Amino acid sequence: MFSGAASTIATKVDSAFLFILVICVLMLLLITFLMVFFVIKYRRDKNPIPTNIEGNFLLEVVWTVVPTILVIAMFYYGWIGYREMETIPEDAMPVKVTAQMWSWSFEYENGTRSDELVVPINQPVKLELFSRDVLHSLFVPAFRIKKDVVPGIRTTLWFTGDEEGTYDLLCTEYCGLRHSDMLSRVVVMSQDAFASWMAGKTAHEAAEPAGRQLLESQGCLGCHSLDGSRIVGPTLKGIFGRKGRVLTDGAERDVVADEDYLRRSIVKPNADVVVGYPPIMPSQEGILSDEQIDAIIEYLKTLQ
Ligand SMILES: [Cu+2]
Numbered sequence: 287m288f289s290g291a292a293s294t295i296a297t298k299v300d301s302a303f304l305f306i307l308v309i310c311v312l313m314l315l316l317i318t319f320l321m322v323f324f325v326i327k328y329r330r331d332k333n334p335i336p337t338n339i340e341g342n343f344l345l346e347v348v349w350t351v352v353p354t355i356l357v358i359a360m361f362y363y364g365w366i367g368y369r370e371m372e373t374i375p376e377d378a379m380p381v382k383v384t385a386q387m388w389s390w391s392f393e394y395e396n397g398t399r400s401d402e403l404v405v406p407i408n409q410p411v412k413l414e415l416f417s418r419d420v421l422h423s424l425f426v427p428a429f430r431i432k433k434d435v436v437p438g439i440r441t442t443l444w445f446t447g448d449e450e451g452t453y454d455l456l457c458t459e460y461c462g463l464r465h466s467d468m469l470s471r472v473v474v475m476s477q478d479a480f481a482s483w484m485a486g487k488t489a490h491e492a493a494e495p496a497g498r499q500l501l502e503s504q505g506c507l508g509c510h511s512l513d514g515s516r517i518v519g520p521t522l523k524g525i526f527g528r529k530g531r532v533l534t535d536g537a538e539r540d541v542v543a544d545e546d547y548l549r550r551s552i553v554k555p556n557a558d559v560v561v562g563y564p565p566i567m568p569s570q571e572g573i574l575s576d577e578q579i580d581a582i583i584e585y586l587k588t589l590q
Contacts, residue, residue, distance in 0.1 A: 290427070290428045291428065291430070292428040292429060292447060292448065292449040292451060292453060292474065293426075293428070293429035293430065293431070293445045293446055293447055293448060294445070294446040294448050295367065295370060295371055295429070295430060295431065295445060295446075296428070296429060296430045298366070298367045298370065299367055299430035300430070301363070302363040302364055302367050305359075305360065305363050306360050306363070306364075309356055309359075309360065371431070371443075371444075374410075374412050374442060374444045375410040375444070377410060378410035378411060378412035378444050379394075379395070379405070379406075379409055379410065379411050379412065380395055380412045380414060381393065381394055381395075381403065381405075381411060381412070381413055381414070382414050382416065383403075383413050383414065383415050383416065383424065383435070384416050384417075384418060384505070385415065385416070385417045385418065385422040385424065385435040385457065385468075386417065386418035386419050386422075386505045386508070386568075387418075387419050387420065387461055387462050387463075387464070387468075387508070387509075387566075387568075388457075388461065388462070388463075388464040388465060388467055388468040388508050388509070388518075389401065389468065389470075389505040389507070389508030390403075390424075390455065390457075390468065390470040391502075391503060391505055392404075393503075394484070396484075396488065398484060398487050398488050398491060399491070399499075399502065399503045400487060401470060401502065402470055402471045402472070402473055403455060403470065403471070403472045403473070404472075404473045404475065404480065404483055404484075405447055405472065405473070405474055405475075405480065406474075406475065406476065406477045406479075406480035406481075407447055407448065407449070407450055407474050407475065407476055407477065408446060408447075408448060409446065409447075409477070410444055410445070410446045411444060411445055411446070411447070412442060412443075412444045413433075413442065413443045413444065413445075414440060414441075414442055415433060415434075415435040415440070415441045415442065415443060416435065416440065417435045417436060417437040418437070418505070418568070419437065419461075419568055420437065420461050420462065421434060421435070421436055421437070421459050421461065422434070422435040422457045422459050422461050422468070423435060423457060423458045423459035424443065424455065424457070424458075425455070425456050425457070425458040426445070426453055426454070426455050426472055427453075427454060427456075428451075428453040428454070428472075429445045429447070429453065429472070431443055431445050432458060434459060435459075447472070447474035449474065450474050450475055450476065451473075451474055452471050452472070452473050452474075453471065453472045453473075453474070454469065454471060454472075455469070455470045455471055455472050456468065456469050456470070457469075462566075463518065463564070463566070464508075464509075464517075464518055495581070495584070495585050495588070496578075496581040496585070497581040497582040497583070497584055497585025497586065498585050500574070500578055500581060500582050500585075501522075501582060501585070504570070504573070504574070506522075509567070510522045511523065512589060518563075518564070518566070519560075519563055519567060520560050520563060522586060522589055523589050523590075524589060524590055525543050525548070525586050525589060526543060526544075526548070526583075526586050526587045526589070526590070527542060527543060527544070528542070528543045529541070529542050529543075530543065530560055530561075531560070531561040532558035532559060532560050532561060533558070533559045533560075533561055533565075534557065534558050538561060541558060545583055548582075548583050548586060549579055549583065551567075552570050552574065552579055552582065553569060553570060553571045553579070554569060554571070555567035555568070555569055555570075556569075
């Protein structure tokens with residue numbers, strides 16, 4: 287109905303919205319008209335002595351029954367849409383969504399990961415939402431779907447994309463410094479295109495170094511670039527062996543980023559904070575195993 291609606295639920299959300307909007311506008315016009323009308327009709331020079339008017343059974347019934355019916359109708363339209371949004375179809379394709387400051391990551395049933403949500407057309411998709419850190423909220427305006435991503439709680443959301451295309455996906459809960467960069471995309475493609483995308487992605491992942499995969503899947507690249515540009519944290523380009531100044535227990539000192547330094551910076555990121563950067567990296571202790579940290583350090587050595 288409105289432009290850009292691209293999911294099966296979108297038209298229902300739009301009609302409920304339009305229905306409520308029309309009622310609100312009509313009420314606004316009616317009430318404003320009556321206010322102005324009574325101000326003129328009962329002005330002082332026509333009614334020098336105010337009179338109390340009471341007792342009109344018909345009027346009282348009308349202004350009780352009509353708004354009750356309108357409110358129930360608004361509830362009804364809201365309820366049928368809400369019920370559908372909360373009832374996940376049995377055949378929905380599950381995708382695990384991990385939100386963290388400040389990136390999204392999508393993991394499919396076969397373990398393949400992506401930083402964009404790619405889905406086949408006309409296929410119900412069930413999103414299982416997890417947060418690594420703070421409160422986020424997933425919003426796809428074109429699909430008219432939105433759900434909070436709450437640390438410690440699993441929330442779910444589902445949709446069926448019914449038009450091929452690329453749609454914005456964003457965080458709509460203010461979650462810190464780079465909240466506004468917490469953007470991704472939903473790509474709705476044909477069943478065949480999706481199958482070949484998935485095959486290509488899986489093969490590509492298998493060929494990538496383990497350390498690189500971890501940097502991507504753990505969301506490290508949301509804050510650390512690989513190309514030398516500054517995002518939130520220092521770039522990882524040329525990190526191994528780099529000399530720099532860090533703040534340790536409130537005192538500045540010079541360090542060389544050797545293996546020990548890199549390991550400590552992953553496990554206890556705030557022990558040595560590079561001067562000029564905020565101390566905001568979450569510790570990866572208990573999240574990454576020793577082998578995974580080794581793999582990351584091996585990969586970092588290649589980024590010269
Ligand atoms: Cu966020």
